[in-house]
Every structure is written in C-alpha cells, then in structure tokens.
Amino acid sequence: MSQDLFSARPTVLSVSDLNRSVRELLEGSIPLMWVGGEISNLTRAASGHWYFSLKDSKAQVRCVMFRSRNAYLDWQPKEGDQVEARALVSLYEARGEFQLTIEALRRAGLGALFEAYERLKAKLQQEGLFDATRKRLLPEHPRQIGIVTSPDAAALRDVITTLRRRMPGLPVVLYPTPVQGKGAAELIARAIRTASERNECDVLIVCRGGGSIEDLWQFNEEIVARAIADCPMPVVSGVGHETDFSIADFVADVRAPTPTAAAEMVSQDRSILVAQLNQLGRRLMRQMSHALAERMQKVDYLSRCLVHPGEKIRQQSELLAQVRMRLHHGMQRSLQKAQTGFAPMPQRMQMAGLRSFEIRKLRLERLAQSLQHLNPTNVLERGYSLVQTEEGLVVRNSGDLRIGETLKVTFAVGNSQVKVEKTEPGRDL
Structure with missing residues (x-):
C-alpha cells in the first residue's frame, strides 16, 4: 500500500505558486469595496508608498497605498484617524501576508456628507440656481463693499489687508456671523439677508478660511445657498482654499479660490488706476499742445491775410480818387465832343427842327380839343x-x-x- 502511495507521485506546488494562486483567487472573487477603521502603525516610505494597518476593536488588516494613489489626497492622514478606504483584497506573495491595496482614502463619515452634498447640488442645479444666465457682473468701481464672515476670522484680516493695499479708503461694512459650529448655517443666512435688506453695498463677499469638510459644511447648507440666490447685489464666494468647492460657490455670482482673491476681484488696484490716469493726463497734454500749435499756425495765417481797417479805408480812398479822376476826364471829353457836335448848325437843319416842332404842337392842340368835347362838364x-x-x-x-x-x-x-x-x-x- 505504501508502495502505491510513493508510486502515485502527487503534484507538489511551490510556495510561490501557492501564494500567487491565493492572490489571484482573492482578487478575482472579492470586488473593490469600502472598508472603515482606525489608522495605526502608519509608515511613509522613502519610495512614497504608505504602509499602515486598519483596525477596529476586534481585528486589524495590513494595508498599502502606493504613491500613484496617495498623491491625489488633499489631506495627510495620521495615527488614530478614523477613515474609510476603497480597497482591493490581495495577498503580498513574498511573505504570504493578507493585505488591502488602497485605491482611495477619506475621513470617516464623509460618505454620507458627500451624498447629501450631491443631492442638494443636483436639486439646486435643476432649479436653475447655478445657471450662467443669472450670474451678475461685478461693479467695476464699487462705492462700498459688504463682508459676511466672523469678526475673529483670519479671512476677514486677509480681505481688509488686501482692500487697504489695493484701494485705501474704500468703505467696508461687516455683517458678523459665526462661520462654523452648530446653527452657523442659519446665522450665515441671516447675515446675508440683513445685507440684502439694508442694500447699502454694491457687492457682497461671503468668506471664511480653509478647514476640513466638516468645518466648511455650513456653506453646503440649502438655507445659505438660497440666501445668496435671493441677494439683490452681486455675491462673491471665497470659502476655503483653492481646492475646496461648496454649494455657495456654485450659487454665487463669482467664485473666488480664497478670501484674498475675493478682495482682489471686487477692488481696483489704486496704483494701476493712478498709472492709467497719469498716462491719460500725458496723452491729453500732448493732444492739447498739438491742437494749440495748429490753432496758432492758423492765427498766424489769418493775421497775414487780415488788413487793418485804416489801411482798407486808405485803399478805398485811393480807389475812389482814381474813379473820380477818371469820371472828371470822361465828362470833359464828353463835353468837348458835345461842343464840337453842336457848333454852328446849318440853316436847313434849324428849319427842319422848327417844322417838326410846329407839327407836334398842332397835333397836341387837336387832341386837347377832342378831349374837351368829351368833358361831361x-x-x-x-x-x-x-x-x-x-x-x-x-x-x-x-x-x-x-x-x-x-x-x-x-x-x-x-x-x-x-x-x-x-x-x-x-x-x-
């Protein structure tokens, strides 16, 4: 019997083949999933890969998150953090260790928040609150700026400092409100409505500094979004850092990546305006000088064409004297010709003239007699x-x-x- 056992020669697997088969079985049969737990034994290798364990009160599992994946995180996990990992079940073949290969990592509880965020975003987008057609342009030269934020916030100091640097003397009205904590969303919305009712500013900044998603969540509340949508003046949202996007950002007329950027958007740079003004002043002076030079040349030309009234009278007097002299000479010549023409006429011409006169006289007398006969008197x-x-x-x-x-x-x-x-x-x- 023992002889038959040895003669069967059963297949023998190497450890490597065994571990590879187990890894393929695990990866092929268990899909990508989310696993929650507490981070422990966190190690950041020189290669950029992260190694840690996820544990709960009863068990733990080894995890690896390669550099190609952890580079996309905008936060740094630490020991004791409660997290949720999107992981693939696998086996480290070299040691035969069961482990999770982490594809994505988020703080615990963010899944529910993210779902609420997406639901509200879809709802408001369907209502048209995000439409570009309802966005208003920011005033180019606002006369007064309103700010909705906490009086103790670093964001307020950043905004004030930026406004003073860019446009000193620009009036600012603060509508104070807590920007985090329980009930903060209602207070933020109330401050926005106060600014709307008073309507004393040309543009409104709603801002706060960076923080976790829980810290910024007040600006993802529907009550704040609707207060911004109902505001009669243009609203600039400057919430968190450049990578943070809130519902308030989508509803506002303009989204600023930071509170400082929001202050820059609503204010003109005084130094640039002064430089432009000086440039316009120089251009105006050049145009005025050119126009003045042209007018002076025209005056010089007209002055050469202009004759003094006294000179004009003298010229007219000379012309009149010449005409008088020509007239005098002409009259003398005509008189001489007349005297020459009427110097002793022949007797026959005198008699002809007398006969013609007598004939006309007789005709006139006859006409007078005929007229007298027609006189009704x-x-x-x-x-x-x-x-x-x-x-x-x-x-x-x-x-x-x-x-x-x-x-x-x-x-x-x-x-x-x-x-x-x-x-x-x-x-x-």
Whole structure:
C-alpha cells in the first residue's frame, strides 16, 4: 500500500505558486469595496508608498497605498484617524501576508456628507440656481463693499489687508456671523439677508478660511445657498482654499479660490488706476499742445491775410480818387465832343427842327380839343344835369326809381337832393 502511495507521485506546488494562486483567487472573487477603521502603525516610505494597518476593536488588516494613489489626497492622514478606504483584497506573495491595496482614502463619515452634498447640488442645479444666465457682473468701481464672515476670522484680516493695499479708503461694512459650529448655517443666512435688506453695498463677499469638510459644511447648507440666490447685489464666494468647492460657490455670482482673491476681484488696484490716469493726463497734454500749435499756425495765417481797417479805408480812398479822376476826364471829353457836335448848325437843319416842332404842337392842340368835347362838364354847361342815387349810381331809366327815394342832382354849378314823388315810364331811345 505504501508502495502505491510513493508510486502515485502527487503534484507538489511551490510556495510561490501557492501564494500567487491565493492572490489571484482573492482578487478575482472579492470586488473593490469600502472598508472603515482606525489608522495605526502608519509608515511613509522613502519610495512614497504608505504602509499602515486598519483596525477596529476586534481585528486589524495590513494595508498599502502606493504613491500613484496617495498623491491625489488633499489631506495627510495620521495615527488614530478614523477613515474609510476603497480597497482591493490581495495577498503580498513574498511573505504570504493578507493585505488591502488602497485605491482611495477619506475621513470617516464623509460618505454620507458627500451624498447629501450631491443631492442638494443636483436639486439646486435643476432649479436653475447655478445657471450662467443669472450670474451678475461685478461693479467695476464699487462705492462700498459688504463682508459676511466672523469678526475673529483670519479671512476677514486677509480681505481688509488686501482692500487697504489695493484701494485705501474704500468703505467696508461687516455683517458678523459665526462661520462654523452648530446653527452657523442659519446665522450665515441671516447675515446675508440683513445685507440684502439694508442694500447699502454694491457687492457682497461671503468668506471664511480653509478647514476640513466638516468645518466648511455650513456653506453646503440649502438655507445659505438660497440666501445668496435671493441677494439683490452681486455675491462673491471665497470659502476655503483653492481646492475646496461648496454649494455657495456654485450659487454665487463669482467664485473666488480664497478670501484674498475675493478682495482682489471686487477692488481696483489704486496704483494701476493712478498709472492709467497719469498716462491719460500725458496723452491729453500732448493732444492739447498739438491742437494749440495748429490753432496758432492758423492765427498766424489769418493775421497775414487780415488788413487793418485804416489801411482798407486808405485803399478805398485811393480807389475812389482814381474813379473820380477818371469820371472828371470822361465828362470833359464828353463835353468837348458835345461842343464840337453842336457848333454852328446849318440853316436847313434849324428849319427842319422848327417844322417838326410846329407839327407836334398842332397835333397836341387837336387832341386837347377832342378831349374837351368829351368833358361831361361841358354837357352840363348846356343845361343838362346828372342824376344819381344815394349809392352814386347814375339814373338812366325812371322805371328804376322808387317813390320817396332820395336822389342827387348835379348841375354845371352845384348840386341838390330831391325826392321822387311820381315817375312816368318812357320809351327807350
């Protein structure tokens, strides 16, 4: 029987083959999962890899997080931290040690917070509170700036220092509120609503310094997001560090990576404005000098064209004297010609002139006699009279008269008024 056992020659695995088979079995049968526990025995190797154990009250497991993965963390874990690890179950073949290969790491409890964050973000986004169309531009030159934060916060000092450096004398109104702790979200929202009701600033900064996700969670609350959305003035959110994103950042008109950056966004740099003003002043002086030089040249040109009134009068006087002299000479020449033309005329021309005069005189006398015959006064001299109505119309027919009508009778000498007592119709001539 023993002889048969030795003759069967069963397959014998090496330790390496065994460990590799176990590793492949573990990695192939157990999916990627989240495991929670407390960090202990944390070691950061020179290679950049992290080695530690995750433990609870009853057990522990070895873990490794390679440099290619831990480089993405924005925080540094330490001994005693309660964490949640996204891990792949595996086996370290060289030692046959069961271990977890960590893909991602977060503080314990962040899973529920992250889910709440995503739910609220999706809800407000669907309502349109994140739309770019509702975002307002920041005023270029605000007259007064409001700040919602804690009076004791380092963020407030950073904002004030930045504003004083960039634009000294710019008025600032603080709306104080706690920025972390129980009930802080309601107080932050109340401070924002106070700023909205008073409406005394041109832009509002809502800010606080960096911290853990729990510290910044007040700015992920719906009450704060809606207070920012309802604010009548532009709102700049400067919460946490550059890598921190809150719901307030998405609702605000502008998101600043830090409180200091928020102060820079809402204020102009006085030194730059002064430099621009000086540049504009120099440009204005150059343009004024150029325009003045052009006007001076134009004045010089016009002055050369301009004649003094006295000189103008003198020139006109000379011209008038010349015209007078030419007129005098012309009249003398004309007179001389006239005298030469009328010097003793022949007798025949004189007789012709006399005959022409006599003929015209006789014609005039005949026309005068004819006109005298047409004179109505001459008719009246022969005993006729002129009868007219009161309106001055000449009466030619007795049938046109009315009994009692007053008539005007004009004689050769004088006139009289008569009344019609009787009319006798006559025949037309």
